Amino acid sequence: MNRLFKSFGYAITGLKLFFRKEKNGQVELFAGILAVLLGFLLHISQTEWCVVLLCIGGVIALEISNSALEKLCNHLHPEKHSNIKIVKDFAAAAVLWFSMIAFVIGLIIFLPKTLSFFLH
Numbered sequence: 001m002n003r004l005f006k007s008f009g010y011a012i013t014g015l016k017l018f019f020r021k022e023k024n025g026q027v028e029l030f031a032g033i034l035a036v037l038l039g040f041l042l043h044i045s046q047t048e049w050c051v052v053l054l055c056i057g058g059v060i061a062l063e064i065s066n067s068a069l070e071k072l073c074n075h076l077h078p079e080k081h082s083n084i085k086i087v088k089d090f091a092a093a094a095v096l097w098f099s100m101i102a103f104v105i106g107l108i109i110f111l112p113k114t115l116s117f118f119l120h
Contacts, residue, residue, distance in 0.1 A: 014064070022067050024095075025060065032056035035106060042113040052109060055102035062098050066091040 018025050035052055044052065069091045077084045 018064050018067060022063070025063055025067070028056075028060050028063055028099075032060065035110075038110055038114075042110065042117060044109060044113065048109050051105060055098075055105055059095065059099050059102050062095045066095050 019029055035056060039049060039052055070088055073084045073088055
């Protein structure tokens with residue numbers, strides 16, 4: 001049981017470091033908070049909440065992984081290297097891809113409700 005608590009402690013420390021030090025993480029957290037506030041304001045359905053929260057969680061989880069991979073690559077190979085660049089570009093592309101999909105999902109969920117909110 002002690003190992004389990006230590007594991008949670010390490011994860012919490014990682015989250016604190018990530019949100020304190022990584023600008024992209026701060027931007028994504030801010031966007032996630034805005035999406036949650038908008039969800040409350042527009043009374044999205046239970047299913048829509050699940051999708052929105054999965055999108056927020058997915059983007060942030062990928063960004064955490066991307067940041068960890070970048071730090072590891074920089075540590076192992078501090079000078080520029082074409083293969084390291086490819087690895088880092090692929091990790092960044094994963095974040096970008098999921099972020100674009102999450103944005104489209106956000107439009108699908110929030111745009112009609114926002115228009116309805118302001119038009120009625």
